[in-house]
Amino acid sequence: MLRLAFLCALLAGISSILLLALSGWFLTAAAIAGAAGPVAAMAFNYLIPSAAIRALAIIRTVARYGERLLSHRGALGAMAALRGSLFGKLAAQDSRTAPDLSGGDASARLIGDIEALEDLVVRRPTRPASLIAAIFAVGLTFWAGWPAALALAAMLAVLPSLLGRAARRLTREPAAQAADALGELRTAYIDYAAARPDIIAYGLGERVTAQLLALAEPMDRARAALFRGEGLIAGLLVAYGCLAAAIVLALATSPAADVALGLLAATASVESMAAFARTAIRQASVEQGIARLSVLSALEGTPQKQAHVPVGAVPIALGDTEVAPGDRVAIAGRSGSGKTRILEALAGLRPPHHALRVDGVEAGACPPDMLRAQFALAPQDAVLIAGSIADNLRLARPGVTAGEMAEALRVTCLDMRIAAMTEGFDTPLSEAGGTLSGGERKRLSLARALLAGRPWLLLDEPTEGLDAATEAELVHRLGQWLDATGTGLILVSHRPAPLALAARSVEVEAIAVREG
Template sequence: MNSLHRITGLLAVQTDAQRDRLRLAAFGGAVVAASAVCLLGLSGWFITSAAFAGLAGAAAAQSFNYMMPSAIIRLLAILRTGGRYVERVCGHEAALKAVARLRPLLFSNIAAGPPAQALALSSGDLSGRLVQDVDALQTLFVRRSALWSLAAGAVSSGLLATIASPMAGAVLLAVMALTCAGCLAISRRLAAPAGREIRTAMGALKDRLAALEAAAPELRAYGLDSWAVREVQDAAARHDRARISLSRAGGWLSVWQAAGTAAAVGLVILATGGASLPLTALAALVAVMGIDSAAGLAAAMQQNGAACEAVGRLDAVLSGGQPSGVTPTDPSLALSIMGELARPPARIGLVGPSGSGKTTLVERLTGLREIEAGEARIGGIDASSIACRDRRALFSVSAQEVRLLDGTVRENLALANPAAHDDATLWAALEDASLAARIRSSPEGLDARIGPNGERLSGGERRRLGLARALLRDAPWLVLDEPTEGLDAATEAQVMVNLQRRLERTGQGLILISHRGAPRALCETLFRVEDGGRLAPVPGQTAAA
């Protein structure tokens, strides 16, 4: 399996793509830490020295050079502010650009993978992984500068403390190391499990919400609203408990860092020995900022568990895709299903009782489900050896259960053929689906919004919009699953007349599933689908029978 198709590989690619921004963010973080340490240390030395100069008398006060320290303090303040700006802007820009590129890559990898893997994910779970889990990866980019900030803070504070006393510098570095080790231990013990639980609980919450939302009409009809609310509350409570645990872990990290700061200040003051008071003040204050430079690392550790769990959850849904497989060479793209051969512009009808496997058979053929070796051949090649992505390109499918976007008519049609931007092409497809008059009646026309899953349309209108979308795709075979279900007889007849004309014009092959006589009249050959997906020709029977 190609590692570049795993989430770690995708992250590595995006990290490399954002290398320049991440370097600037790391440089900005180092400047912030070093400037903050020097600023506070110099300020402590300057204030203390100025106080002693004032106590020494007017002559000492007049000879005290306050211009140079003041200028350096102002410079350090500017550097700290500028460094913080560079760190935040570059770090977040790198994270946002990486995430923006990761989502389509992840979606395309999932879509190209084995159908069984994609079908194992509910819409809510998949949404949680592609939205919240990908968002959690931002910390892997934003917090990359934390180590550089810590290193710069440790070096600058250690050197400044050494000016007061070499022992003070050594003590400060030792306390900083102990503080970082304690933060790591707290993170592994408390923050990491809570972060992992947050990601898992969020996925479960999204999954439950999506399932209950899909069943909302039935839940209201049967008076199960309160039960549904309790189900969501239970899932949300699990997520809330995890967030509380993570906040508690953050609190312990803050307590440990405060304890480290107190210990550093106290021990450094003791280690300065006989140093002057201004130098002692310098050492004490750089100890404060030295420990503070580890704050970014502590924050990264707090979020590390969630990020690692997000990486694992995303990696679990990536298979690395399928190999490109064998490409059919037969220009007619003949189909051989269970030994029955057909090639465009043939029209095949599949009949049989409900539950016999008609839809499943078509989904296996078109790459929406796994297909077994020997079950079908496409263009002379065993369908199981053709990658699902390549197989799907050969079929334009109007499924029995129509799925529509919460967008405009134009946006929903464009799903089948993004290149079909001209209105004439879109209106032609709507005319063939007998839906053009309905869309023209709306003031917005093609830009009319249809609501979540087309709720502003009737059931028949939703089905015809799905049909129009399938007609827009240029594929050798057109697959229609119950295309006229829910339509009145007059509309059904008009749709069939239009479809007949379109098939004659395009030369597409047709695979049709229907329990109704009018659609079956389009077919030249009927096959009965028996239990187990076996095909049996309907002997002595015309398609219209």
């Protein structure tokens, strides 16, 4: 597709140069014929040149449209595949060792940095086409005389290097600053969006707005510097075109009509090099994008196709406490003692700081796929995606049916709430859970964990934010579900009601903390 775009760009460039050069020759020759008197004017054939000019204008328009269409189609397809590939690499990483990228930073890389590469791909066909068109223009300039043509060739030869040096000096540093500032700003936006209810409740809107404006200032300054650099480079190109025209005019030795042809061909040749100018202007942003994306492309591993394959439960050990498949254990301890950290370590989200073993292997040495196959985590802070309720539940595993979703929502006491919604399972949610309360978001996350069908269920404060009646019913239904499925349970809860689900408890202090 990019080859076709190149051919269209080449056709557009040559037809544009021919159009301008022929127009200059035609207008000058017509003026000379008219000045020579009626006989010369009548003898002048204006039909063929005017028809050629119209045809060239049509060809240029169609070729430019084809080049834009094909290059953008190729670029969009390539960038979509690249985004999918990089996101797949991120998703395949072991959370315990993956690069520490915030959501905003990852978003900036997968969106902004790839957009910079997209611009490079879009412009890729125009560079060689512009060079060939410029050489063609030099050939036309020979009509004005060979000294003029050689001077133009020399000027065009040094132009790409001149544009590159100017662009590096004017845009490299602002491009790096803009990329870094954008990542920080997106991170802040994501964090503040998640805290939107608290910001509204405590009247922090003005303070948050001021902080976001302060974060936006470095990006605005960097982008302003980039725009000034682009303006200076554009001005340099215009000045260079004027200089080329003046030199060609000064060195021209041919008749006036031929000089006009060569003069406008020279002007068009500099204009055709604008593709090099645009590439030079964007090069700094592209280099920054490539450098930032290299962190993602260097990641090892490929996305695994998720499959719901029944996996037998394996025993685990919390310190010296052996926990057999199907057992239910609560982890007790004061706030901040590391209970949540233990659940996240078992789920493979964080490196373990406690003595944890899974099937006799230290949790830190277990492959992430093994941990994912054993544990389903319902975290204290429910993480939802922007999509429907069904979309959030289907994340549990492929092939989840409506009946299974309905049963999971019944166990978590959300069935009546979802049934009362006009769109039911198709009700859209934002990342923050939309109209769902905090307790409802936690129960939706719990329903997703149940649907995962793992041998072990990890629950972190599952009834926080619930009233006593709903809490009691949830504990009752969840107990029945555990009995029916034989799923093992590791529970963390400060509230006494959920502790009835556990047959015993283990103090977090009894789970030996690793030294160092």
